[in-house]
Amino acid sequence: MVKIDLGACGSFVKETEYQNYVAKALKAFDTLIAEDGAGNDFLGWKTLPIDIDENLICKIEQVRDEWKAKGVELVIVIGIGGSYLGARCAIEALSHSFVRPQGTPQVVFAGNNLSEDYIAELLDLAKIRNTACVVISKSGTTTEPAVAFRIFKEYIEQTYGKAEASSRIVAVTDAHKGALKTLSTQEGYRTFVVPDNVGGRFSVLTPVGLLPIALAGFDIRAMLKGAAEQRVELLKKSETNAAVQYAAIRNLLHMDYNKAVEILVTYSPKLVYLAEWWKQLYGESEGKDGKGIFPASVTNTADLHSMGQFIQEGSRVMFETVIKVENAQREVKIGTDEQNLDCLNYLAGQRVEHCNAMAQLGVKVAHIDGGVPQIDLSIEKIDEYNLGAIFYFFEFACGVSAYVLGVNPFNQPGVEAYKKNMFALLRKPGYEAQTEEILKRI
Numbered sequence: 001m002v003k004i005d006l007g008a009c010g011s012f013v014k015e016t017e018y019q020n021y022v023a024k025a026l027k028a029f030d031t032l033i034a035e036d037g038a039g040n041d042f043l044g045w046k047t048l049p050i051d052i053d054e055n056l057i058c059k060i061e062q063v064r065d066e067w068k069a070k071g072v073e074l075v076i077v078i079g080i081g082g083s084y085l086g087a088r089c090a091i092e093a094l095s096h097s098f099v100r101p102q103g104t105p106q107v108v109f110a111g112n113n114l115s116e117d118y119i120a121e122l123l124d125l126a127k128i129r130n131t132a133c134v135v136i137s138k139s140g141t142t143t144e145p146a147v148a149f150r151i152f153k154e155y156i157e158q159t160y161g162k163a164e165a166s167s168r169i170v171a172v173t174d175a176h177k178g179a180l181k182t183l184s185t186q187e188g189y190r191t192f193v194v195p196d197n198v199g200g201r202f203s204v205l206t207p208v209g210l211l212p213i214a215l216a217g218f219d220i221r222a223m224l225k226g227a228a229e230q231r232v233e234l235l236k237k238s239e240t241n242a243a244v245q246y247a248a249i250r251n252l253l254h255m256d257y258n259k260a261v262e263i264l265v266t267y268s269p270k271l272v273y274l275a276e277w278w279k280q281l282y283g284e285s286e287g288k289d290g291k292g293i294f295p296a297s298v299t300n301t302a303d304l305h306s307m308g309q310f311i312q313e314g315s316r317v318m319f320e321t322v323i324k325v326e327n328a329q330r331e332v333k334i335g336t337d338e339q340n341l342d343c344l345n346y347l348a349g350q351r352v353e354h355c356n357a358m359a360q361l362g363v364k365v366a367h368i369d370g371g372v373p374q375i376d377l378s379i380e381k382i383d384e385y386n387l388g389a390i391f392y393f394f395e396f397a398c399g400v401s402a403y404v405l406g407v408n409p410f411n412q413p414g415v416e417a418y419k420k421n422m423f424a425l426l427r428k429p430g431y432e433a434q435t436e437e438i439l440k441r442i
């Protein structure tokens with residue numbers, strides 16, 4: 001379960017101001033529960049952890065087991081934005097940082113960029129691995145994953161033959177529409193559905209996230225359990241509800257204290273993609289109508305040696321939300337050295353995680369002194385259960401927070417702007433009129 005502690009904001013805001021925003025957040029909570037706010041046709045994510053059908057989980061596990069039986073060593077997951085960040089977050093957090101367990105495929109991601117070098121290097125890897133592919137696109141029309149899929153589909157068909165390719169490619173897309181749906185039906189791919197009422201960045205607990213996570217060897221049932229239990233907690237209307245508190249304090253800091261940037265701070269390289277997932281969730285949900293808090297992130301202690309200076313003494317526009325993990329999964333102690341040339345004997349016998357914890361406390365005091373309020377969130381450990389809980393926590397809090405801000409959390413109209421220009425420049429049929437216009441401006 002996610003716990004929240006606002007003690008490190010106490011010296012920045014007055015209790016009465018905070019209570020005022022708690023009242024706003026409770027009103028927003030009511031809107032989210034009553035489902036009568038903006039974007040209320042995209043609230044399917046609220047019940048995903050309890051709605052999920054056992055047959056769907058079995059179908060996911062069947063793909064995992066079949067590919068294992070085929071000796072698949074590499075799974076290329078193609079998708080962008082909400083169609084890959086949740087899966088990548090979970091897989092990076094749960095995987096061993098350096099060693100892959102025997103018999104478990106390596107899961108890698110494509111279709112989230114248009115870098116030719118990246119695709120060429122991934123083809124190099126596919127050529128020396130027994131390869132399968134999952135292509136994910138809710139709309140089924142997004143250019144980046146479509147380009148990558150065309151390339152890897154061709155590679156898989158040429159390498160394994162067309163018939164075998166159709167058992168090595170699985171699609172996750174809309175139930176009825178989109179180019180990917182049409183193509184999958186024609187080619188006979190197994191498909192999973194992204195529910196109509198779940199937007200991309202809220203879809204990690206659908207097959208969009210669950211299929212890649214299961215293929216990487218992780219326990220999706222435990223993840224759903226964590227999300228379901230977090231949901232029970234968050235449905236309790238109370239001023240101590242963690243999502244209400246988070247929504248209240250971040251809006252107070254933003255609106256009354258001109259804090260324009262929220263930095264999600266983690267202290268483990270395993271959580272880099274948790275921050276990437278969170279940035280998309282909050283950035284796309286809140287950044288519209290000229291409003292919103294810019295979501296940024298740092299991974300400490302590495303970034304204390306790059307961004308630390310700015311956070312300590314630069315423009316006072318930011319607050320931090322720190323994710324504390326109570327327990328490391330492994331234990332490594334610092335040894336004694338007779339010569340003590342590195343002068344570290346004062347740490348002899350201590351766990352490395354103790355140093356990490358002291359760094360967190362030291363940073364907290366320094367940043368408070370430097371004028372940076374800190375919201376503390378904590379989870380017990382990095383595992384499937386707690387990741388499920390944190391996914392659900394941030395999604396629910398995002399809905400509440402965006403309603404306090406006064407925006408529709410569930411659309412992303414601004415994402416379209418670049419696409420029209422790119423299509424015109426790529427001379428996509430239908431965009432001819434815009435091409436000359438854009439060429440004149442660049």
Ligand code: PA5
Binds near residue numbers: 136142201
């Ligand atoms: O949150 C969203 O809706 C977006 O980030 C989408 O996930 C992203 O644009 C990818 O879209 P699609 O799954 O339709 O390819």
